[in-house]
Amino acid sequence: xxxxxxxxxxTATEGAIVQINCTxxxxxxxxxxWYQQHAGEAPTFLSYNVLDGLEEKGRFSSFLSRSKGYSxxxxxxxxxxxxxxxxxxxxxxxxxxxxxAGTKLIIKP
Amino acid sequence: GAVVSQHPxxxxxxxxxxxxxxxxxxDFQATTMFWYxxxxxxxxxLMATSNEGSKATYEQGVEKDKFLIxxxxxxxxxxxxxSAHPEDSSFYICSALxxxxxxxxxxxxxxxxxxxx
Numbered sequence: 001x002x003x004x005x006x007x008x009x010x011t012a013t014e015g016a017i018v019q020i021n022c023t024x025x026x027x028x029x030x031x032x033x034w035y036q037q038h039a040g041e042a043p044t045f046l047s048y049n050v051l052d053g054l055e056e057k058g059r060f061s062s063f064l065s066r067s068k069g070y071s072x073x074x075x076x077x078x079x080x081x082x083x084x085x086x087x088x089x090x091x092x093x094x095x096x097x098x099x100x101a102g103t104k105l106i107i108k109p
Numbered sequence: 110g111a112v113v114s115q116h117p118x119x120x121x122x123x124x125x126x127x128x129x130x131x132x133x134x135x136d137f138q139a140t141t142m143f144w145y146x147x148x149x150x151x152x153x154x155l156m157a158t159s160n161e162g163s164k165a166t167y168e169q170g171v172e173k174d175k176f177l178i179x180x181x182x183x184x185x186x187x188x189x190x191x192s193a194h195p196e197d198s199s200f201y202i203c204s205a206l207x208x209x210x211x212x213x214x215x216x217x218x219x220x221x222x223x224x225x226x
Contacts (some may be wrong), residue, residue, distance in 0.1 A: 007176050008166075033214055033215075040200075040222075041219070041220065042115075042202045042217040042218060042219050042220040043153070043202075043218070045215075045216070049216060087153070093116075095149040096158070097215060098137070099152060099153050099155075101150070101151075101152040102152050102153075
């Protein structure tokens, strides 16, 4: 079956750095996405990786290793507004998005 | 950037009522639209995938006669929850994907919070 694993919850301090990991096992691979979802709101797109390596976008970076079935989202200079759930999703061979359960990130002052 | 508009944002109605939710892609043609449901503190659950001009594909366990999906044009899909009951209360979110795949992400509407009394 298809599976996306990410930690359920993480806690970090304002101003610090946090890395949210995601491992996947899917039928084919056509890219990995990270989304941010604040409580009670719809997800918003953060990043996309299809080739191995690091993609940097401001305070957020996303890394992919296809051979390991592994990705991480790195958040730097954490702000209180970064408190949200972070969803990892993989597009499989049928171009369906397979979703992880999300990682709830709690930022403390 | 691409925008997906979902309406209404909130619905409160009596049990037995049918509720229609609209999802529109505002500046791109959405060949595929996805409907999700999310219960509090749980992950997104895909209900169905619809391609313009064809019948929706429902996920296992989702009743197609209860959750009617219409994707009649490249910019509009509707989800109708028929004869809604309190257990149907949830956060419903649509998502749209245009013709070009690859690195194009799914764009989400703002969601509809449905409360059945």
